[in-house]
Amino acid sequence: MAEQREALLAAASARFQVSELAGLELDSLIDETGVSREKAQEFFPTRDDLIRAVYERVLVGMAQDSFAKLPATGLQEQLEYLLRCRYEFIARHKQSSRHVLLGAISEHGGWRDPFEDQFWRFSIQVVALLQGAKRAGKINATADEALAARAFVSFYLTGVLLLLRSEKIDANGACEFTFPLVNALLTPLR
Known part of the structure; x- marks a missing residue:
């Protein structure tokens, strides 16, 4: 089966x-x-059940692939790389992203499974990067990586909504908006 x-x-x-x-x-x-x-x-x-399952599968594949290909550079560049990959995915699949993600928001007044799960997984990836940076001495030992990851994912979601709500914003525009926030987040952690 x-x-x-x-x-x-x-x-x-x-x-x-x-x-x-x-x-x-x-x-x-x-x-x-x-x-x-x-x-x-x-x-x-329903067709929506199929669409959501397919979208989740393709999104999970992209997320796994982007994490596997993470550049061996600094923490900020790695976080920006992950954002860029996700924003490019959404920009490339804007119609279906709108259908699935905005439908998920409006239908129930908030994110629902499997999308909550995707954002949670993304948070886990970010926490892992931050913990690695902490162990390597690249961020200070007292940094709260879980709190930083939540802030990072909220920046990501803001970029997602910008992409989905505007025809004028592409992946680069979402990156231009989000990357300064990532820098501001990382500055006190260093």
Whole structure:
């Protein structure tokens, strides 16, 4: 059963990378994967369920890839790299990001799973970087890395909302807004 869900998600994710939401129709995915209609509808009762699952899968893949390719530079550059990767993902998939993320906000008045989970995972990555910098003596030993990570993720979310709410702001614009905040956050930690 897990293999069938995985087959649907893999096919849908490949389509998403090419055409975002346009290719995400359960009927054609059923034809491509051979999963029965009943099983497919059990896994994804609505198109929105499919879209959210695919978006999360692609977002998780991007996050893992960007963390694996983290440059061996200073802490600020690493944090900026992670932000840039995420902002470029959202800018590249602006239509679906709006559909999924703004829908998640407006539908329930706040973030909901799986997006809360994604922001939590991002916080964990940032805490790990900050702890590594603390051990290496690059930030002071009394720094509260959990508090700093929460502030960092709130800066990230502000950039996400800027990207989603404005056609004029691209990934570079979100970076231009957020990077000075990252610098201001790190300055007292040094």
